[in-house]
Structure formats: C-alpha cells, structure tokens
Amino acid sequence: MTDAEGAFDYIVIGGGSAGCLMANRLSADPANRVLLLEAGKADTYLWIHIPVGYLYCIGNPRADWMYKTEPDRGLNGRSLLYPRGKTLGGCSSINGMIYMRGQARDYDNWAALTGEPEWNWENSLNDFKAHEDHYKLDDGADPATGDNGRFSDMHGHGGEWRIEKQRLRWDVLDSFAEAAEAQGIARTDDFNSGDNAGVGYFDVNQRSGWRWNTSKAFLRPVKDRPNLTIWTEAHVEKLTLSKGDDGALLCTGARVHRAGEARHVTARKEVILSAGAVNSPQVLQLSGIGPAQLLQEHGIEVALDQPFVGENLQDHLQIRAVFKVKGTQTMNTLANTLVGKAKIGLEYLFKRSGPMSMSPSQLGAFTRSDPSRSHANLEYHVQPLSLEAFGEDLHDFPAMTVSVCNLNPTSRGHVRIASGNFRDAPKITPNYLDTADDRKVAADSLRQVREIMAQPAMAAYAPEEFKPGVQYQSDDDLARLAGDIASTIFHPVGTVKMGRADDPTAVLDPHLRVKGVAGLRVVDASVMPEITSGNTNSPTIMIAEKAAGWILSDQ
Structure with a gap:
C-alpha cells in the first residue's frame, strides 16, 4: 500500500x-x-x-x-x-x-x-425519522385529506431503516396482554411516540420476514x-x-x-x-x-x-420468571417434536411467518414498578417458551417466560x-444490582409479574410459577433470587x-x-x-x- x-x-x-x-x-x-x-x-x-x-x-x-x-x-x-x-x-x-x-x-x-438542545426529544425525533421506513405509512396519505395522522408526526417513510409488524401471534401472549390491561397497563399500538407506557406486540426491524x-x-x-x-x-x-x-x-x-x-x-x-x-x-x-x-x-x-x-x-438486567402453563401450545411443545419442527420450517419457507420469523421477545409492556414512580421504569419481554439459560434446550413442559427489566438502573x-x-x-x-434502589425495583418487579399472572385472563392456563418459586416473598429473598435468574438483555x-x-x-x-x-x-x-x-x-x-x-x- x-x-x-x-x-x-x-x-x-x-x-x-x-x-x-x-x-x-x-x-x-x-x-x-x-x-x-x-x-x-x-x-x-x-x-x-x-x-x-x-x-x-x-x-x-x-x-x-x-x-x-x-x-x-x-x-x-x-x-x-x-x-x-x-x-x-x-x-x-x-x-x-x-x-x-x-x-x-x-x-x-x-x-x-x-447543554446541547439538539439532543432533546423534538430534535432527536427528526433524526429518527430521517432514516425510518415505517409500515404504518406504507399506504401513504389519506387521498381525501392528504393526512397520515399522528403516525406521520411520529414516524418516517422511505428511509433505509425498515420497521414492520411481527408476523405471528400466540394465544397465551394475547391473554397476558389482557391480564396486563386488567392490572392497569393500557393497550398501545405504538411504543415509540415518546411515552412507551402500555402493552402490545413489539415492532421489529425486518423486511418481509427477514432480519433487516x-x-x-x-x-x-x-x-x-x-x-x-x-x-x-x-x-x-x-x-x-x-x-x-x-x-x-x-x-x-x-x-x-x-x-x-x-x-x-x-x-x-x-x-x-x-x-x-x-x-x-x-x-x-x-x-x-x-x-x-x-x-x-x-x-x-x-x-x-x-x-x-x-x-x-x-445495562438492562432482565429477570426471567418462568411459569408452567396448561391447555395451550407454546414453543416448548411445538419445537420439541419432529412434526412441530417441520411445520415451523414449512411455514417460514412458504410464508416467511411463524416461529422462525420470531424476535426473541414478541409481546412487550412498559409500566411503573410502584405508583411513586413518575414514569414507566419497567420493560417486560414476554415469550411463549422457557429454558434454563440462553442457548440451552427448551424445557420439556409447556411454559412461558415473563422477563422484566429495570429501565433506569442506578448501578454503574x-x-x-x-x-x-x-x-x-x-x-x-x-456491577448489576449494586444499589439498594436497583434491588428494590427487582423485588417489586417480580411481585408485579405474579400479580399479572394471577389475573382472570390467565386462569385458563393454570399458571404455576417455576422460577423463582412462590416460596420466595421478602425483598431480600427476591433480590437474591433475581441475582440467580437474571441475565443481560444486551444493552x-x-x-x-x-x-x-x-x-x-x-x-x-x-x-x-x-x-x-x-x-x-x-x-x-x-x-x-x-x-x-x-x-x-x-x-x-x-x-x-x-x-x-x-x-x-x-x-
């Protein structure tokens, strides 16, 4: 050279x-x-x-x-x-x-x-929109009014960064959304409007079922x-x-x-x-x-x-609570048989949908760990599957995982x-869970998971807490157990x-x-x-x- x-x-x-x-x-x-x-x-x-x-x-x-x-x-x-x-x-x-x-x-x-106002939400929103290609705007403006409504205020179209709806749904996740709503977490169709409080399916960076x-x-x-x-x-x-x-x-x-x-x-x-x-x-x-x-x-x-x-x-530390369920299909039951695996593969081959199009988490929710919080400080990632640790085999029983993370950790x-x-x-x-506040949020979030799973919308599945286990109730117990079952969410x-x-x-x-x-x-x-x-x-x-x-x- x-x-x-x-x-x-x-x-x-x-x-x-x-x-x-x-x-x-x-x-x-x-x-x-x-x-x-x-x-x-x-x-x-x-x-x-x-x-x-x-x-x-x-x-x-x-x-x-x-x-x-x-x-x-x-x-x-x-x-x-x-x-x-x-x-x-x-x-x-x-x-x-x-x-x-x-x-x-x-x-x-x-x-x-x-001290730089260019970082504020209003100005940063323009930078998000500059490269977005959002599915909510695919059909263009209303021909009568020329208006795309609130989505055009919040999202961009025609940019390089493609955003689409997920190409699957699960009964057990729909029921969890109902249970969260009964718990006081409102439904949302857009987590990205500046206030992400609510429950709904995540949007994903995919194009026609392929990672983008x-x-x-x-x-x-x-x-x-x-x-x-x-x-x-x-x-x-x-x-x-x-x-x-x-x-x-x-x-x-x-x-x-x-x-x-x-x-x-x-x-x-x-x-x-x-x-x-x-x-x-x-x-x-x-x-x-x-x-x-x-x-x-x-x-x-x-x-x-x-x-x-x-x-x-x-980093966001994800606490993974696992519940055994009955009377419904989960990935544990579907992917643990040759017939189930074949169905998964064929659906993706011909439709680019189903479990092979899944992001690791499909349903999300944002809410407060306790009423004193001024904003949503928890994020849920809810999955129709369970396993001991990332990369290991799925459990051999039907189950779901309700993962929850502290959005604003004080540990450094x-x-x-x-x-x-x-x-x-x-x-x-x-240095996860290094502060008293992070340990308190961990304990409160696990209690909140239990409260949502106890709502009538989940009753048909007879959920049974597998991890961390109902015997753990005190703040100290739950914080210690969070340390045993939590994992990074890679942020x-x-x-x-x-x-x-x-x-x-x-x-x-x-x-x-x-x-x-x-x-x-x-x-x-x-x-x-x-x-x-x-x-x-x-x-x-x-x-x-x-x-x-x-x-x-x-x-």
Missing part, C-alpha cells in the same frame, strides 16, 4: 449499528474518501438473516466477539455471556430486532446533561461508491496520535491488522470510533487515552490521562483492558460518555468529540450519559444520524 492509498478523509472504526450509517452519510459527498474498518467478516452467514438465527449467531465466533463478564457480586458470583456483534451490521446482525426509541424524557435529559440489519440498510445500497472502501477482518490495534507544536494531541489515523499484515491508515479530517460500548473504550485505552494507572499497569504510554474512559457502564460498572495486547478481551464488570452503554465542557466525568463534548484530542470522535452507544428507557439499537443509529450531520456541517 502506498501512502496515497492509505490516506482517507474519514476513517470509521466499526461496521456496526452506528458505523454503517456513518459510512453511508460521509461517503454521500463524492469528494470525501471514506474507509470503514470492521474486525468481523461480511454478513454473509445465512443465520444472520433468518430472524430466529440469533440462536446460532450469539455464542458463535462467526458473528459474536464471545465476551463474558467478570464474576458479578450482584449476580451471586455468576459470570454472563456478553454477546457483541462481530460482523458487518454489528449487534444489529445478532440482536432481538426490536424497534424501540425509549422515552422523550431520555433525550430531554441528555440535552440537560450536555444496518449493513443491508446503509451499506449495500452504496457499497459500489468509488470513494467508499470497506475492509472486513480488519482489527484495529490502536489509534495513531501526534502532538502539535503547542503540545495538543491530534488523532491522525489507526494501526490496523488485516490479512496477516499490520499497516497504518491516515485520516486527513477525522477518525470516527464506532466500535461499541465495549470495544470503543478498549481502543481508546490501548491507544493511551484512559486512566493513567490502568495504562501504566499494562505498559501503555499515557497520551491523555482520562480516568473516565471505560467507566459509567450501564466499567470496561477495562486486561492487557496491552489488542487481541485480548477486555474485562467487563457491570451496554455509557462507557465513553458525552457531557458539558466543564463536566470532568465526560470523555466527550456534546458533539461527541474526544476532549483533549483533535480529529477524534466517538459515535456509538458508549456516548450515552444515561441509558435509554428501552432497547438501545435504534437510539444508537439515531446518534449516528445526528453525528453525521454535525461532521458534514463542520466540514
């Missing part, structure tokens, strides 16, 4: 949920030469595209970084699998496909924490642009930094390992780090940007002592390099947080530029100062849309 071949205007590190959109938007101007670096392979693996294929992608090195957390005190010493997408499309290639923005209050809070990831959405239509270069299996060792005459740090590119060769690539304008909430802090730390003591322990020269790189880790963890070798996985320490954020210029805990300024380093921006879920009240994939894409606008405007 010549020097000219290795020089680009923009280098985007990470071809995931944010990086694919960034590469698309930055290369739209033919004058910009853009390089996208992805450590994983192209998204050609069949199971990436069949919705139920997440079962074969998570825990598979073909598509997953295969991370595990450190043993966690809040989980009674357990360590969890911590899936992160390692392929084009990143986590959008292996996630649950649920389209969820969160709540308006999340974005208004970001605006307050950063960000690689399909944002990369494939533009992959032949002559000014866009995409390197897969390109692992970034570290950023390259230099100092100006005034001593100021400048990011000039990256050192990349690809096809058995290490090479330097140079960015004339900016490097955009979009490697995710685990890998972005890892890359920064390996490059000498992070807590000085940590870097020195691993023999890394300190370029910028920034103690909060890798801190502020937040961290991501820290384990060595100075870029190939070594970082240490991930979520890590916050490890390279943005904030005001005078906020010492903020690694980034409100426009996502790394404080103290020119030419370097971080654009992914790691920038969130506080986690959104719902699934985090589409908010990450919105962040990239907003950042791309800022970068092009700065240009």
Whole structure:
C-alpha cells in the first residue's frame, strides 16, 4: 500500500449499528474518501438473516466477539455471556430486532446533561425519522385529506431503516396482554411516540420476514461508491496520535491488522470510533487515552490521562420468571417434536411467518414498578417458551417466560483492558444490582409479574410459577433470587460518555468529540450519559444520524 492509498478523509472504526450509517452519510459527498474498518467478516452467514438465527449467531465466533463478564457480586458470583456483534451490521446482525426509541424524557435529559438542545426529544425525533421506513405509512396519505395522522408526526417513510409488524401471534401472549390491561397497563399500538407506557406486540426491524440489519440498510445500497472502501477482518490495534507544536494531541489515523499484515491508515479530517460500548473504550485505552494507572499497569504510554474512559457502564438486567402453563401450545411443545419442527420450517419457507420469523421477545409492556414512580421504569419481554439459560434446550413442559427489566438502573460498572495486547478481551464488570434502589425495583418487579399472572385472563392456563418459586416473598429473598435468574438483555452503554465542557466525568463534548484530542470522535452507544428507557439499537443509529450531520456541517 502506498501512502496515497492509505490516506482517507474519514476513517470509521466499526461496521456496526452506528458505523454503517456513518459510512453511508460521509461517503454521500463524492469528494470525501471514506474507509470503514470492521474486525468481523461480511454478513454473509445465512443465520444472520433468518430472524430466529440469533440462536446460532450469539455464542458463535462467526458473528459474536464471545465476551463474558467478570464474576458479578450482584449476580451471586455468576459470570454472563456478553454477546457483541462481530460482523458487518454489528449487534444489529445478532440482536432481538426490536424497534424501540425509549422515552422523550431520555433525550430531554441528555440535552440537560450536555447543554446541547439538539439532543432533546423534538430534535432527536427528526433524526429518527430521517432514516425510518415505517409500515404504518406504507399506504401513504389519506387521498381525501392528504393526512397520515399522528403516525406521520411520529414516524418516517422511505428511509433505509425498515420497521414492520411481527408476523405471528400466540394465544397465551394475547391473554397476558389482557391480564396486563386488567392490572392497569393500557393497550398501545405504538411504543415509540415518546411515552412507551402500555402493552402490545413489539415492532421489529425486518423486511418481509427477514432480519433487516444496518449493513443491508446503509451499506449495500452504496457499497459500489468509488470513494467508499470497506475492509472486513480488519482489527484495529490502536489509534495513531501526534502532538502539535503547542503540545495538543491530534488523532491522525489507526494501526490496523488485516490479512496477516499490520499497516497504518491516515485520516486527513477525522477518525470516527464506532466500535461499541465495549470495544470503543478498549481502543481508546490501548491507544493511551484512559486512566493513567490502568495504562501504566499494562505498559501503555499515557497520551491523555482520562480516568473516565471505560467507566459509567450501564445495562438492562432482565429477570426471567418462568411459569408452567396448561391447555395451550407454546414453543416448548411445538419445537420439541419432529412434526412441530417441520411445520415451523414449512411455514417460514412458504410464508416467511411463524416461529422462525420470531424476535426473541414478541409481546412487550412498559409500566411503573410502584405508583411513586413518575414514569414507566419497567420493560417486560414476554415469550411463549422457557429454558434454563440462553442457548440451552427448551424445557420439556409447556411454559412461558415473563422477563422484566429495570429501565433506569442506578448501578454503574466499567470496561477495562486486561492487557496491552489488542487481541485480548477486555474485562467487563457491570456491577448489576449494586444499589439498594436497583434491588428494590427487582423485588417489586417480580411481585408485579405474579400479580399479572394471577389475573382472570390467565386462569385458563393454570399458571404455576417455576422460577423463582412462590416460596420466595421478602425483598431480600427476591433480590437474591433475581441475582440467580437474571441475565443481560444486551444493552451496554455509557462507557465513553458525552457531557458539558466543564463536566470532568465526560470523555466527550456534546458533539461527541474526544476532549483533549483533535480529529477524534466517538459515535456509538458508549456516548450515552444515561441509558435509554428501552432497547438501545435504534437510539444508537439515531446518534449516528445526528453525528453525521454535525461532521458534514463542520466540514
């Protein structure tokens, strides 16, 4: 590679949920030469595209970084699998496909924490809509009035990011929705209007029964642009930094390992780090940007002592309550026979519907853990199946799982390099259930699950609590049991947080530029100062849309 071949205007590190959109938007101007670096392979693996294929992608090195957390005190010493997408499309290639923005209050809070009004709900909504292709607007405007009603106010059409209804339903889930309604959780036909309180089926990022990831959405239509270069299996060792005459740090590119060769690539304008909430802090730390003591322990020269790189880790912990049921079909009974499996396969083959089109969770609900809460702080993921742990076989009895997570956890963890070798996985320490408030919400949420399952709408199924077990009643018992049965719902954020210029805990300024380093921006879920009240994939894409606008405007 010549020097000219290795020089680009923009280098985007990470071809995931944010990086694919960034590469698309930055290369739209033919004058910009853009390089996208992805450590994983192209998204050609069949199971990436069949919705139920997440079962074969998570825990598979073909598509997953295969991370595990450190043993966690809040989980009674357990360590969890911590899936992160390692392929084009990143986590959008292996996630649950649920389209969820969160709540308006999340974005208004970001605006307050950063001092940048562009982060508020009204302005962020425009960025969501900019790339949406929402099924509620497929039929166009009312020919008589030219009006699409409230959906056109809330959603976009014709963009790259496809949103569709799920292509299945289950009697036991419909009954759970009735039970939730009796409990006081109103029905909703749209979780994404700014207040997601309610119960209903999730909308999903699919197109005609196939997974719709960000690689399909944002990369494939533009992959032949002559000014866009995409390197897969390109692992970034570290950023390259230099100092100006005034001593100021400048990011000039990256050192990349690809096809058995290490090479330097140079960015004339900016490097955009979009490697995710685990890998972005890892890359920064390996490059000498992070807590000085940590870097020195691993023999890394300190370029910028920034103690909060890798801190502020937040995640949604999902508590999985399992109930045996009678008199209805569940996935446990359907998928545990050869005839049932054949029916599932044939339905998907001919209709692109049924269980093979399923997201991991089909029915959702948002509500408060207790009346004193000012907003919905719980999210339910309800499934017509059960198993001991993710990736294991379904139980051999009919059952359903009612998973519930605390949307606004107060516990904070961290991501820290384990060595100075870029190939070594970082240490991930979520510190789940580390605060009294998180333990109280866990106990209250399990009680609420029991109350919903006791409603008359569920009586026909004679639900019997299998996990955690009715013998556990006290706050301490339920919090301890939550530690035994809870698992991540794969929403890590916050490890390279943005904030005001005078906020010492903020690694980034409100426009996502790394404080103290020119030419370097971080654009992914790691920038969130506080986690959104719902699934985090589409908010990450919105962040990239907003950042791309800022970068092009700065240009």
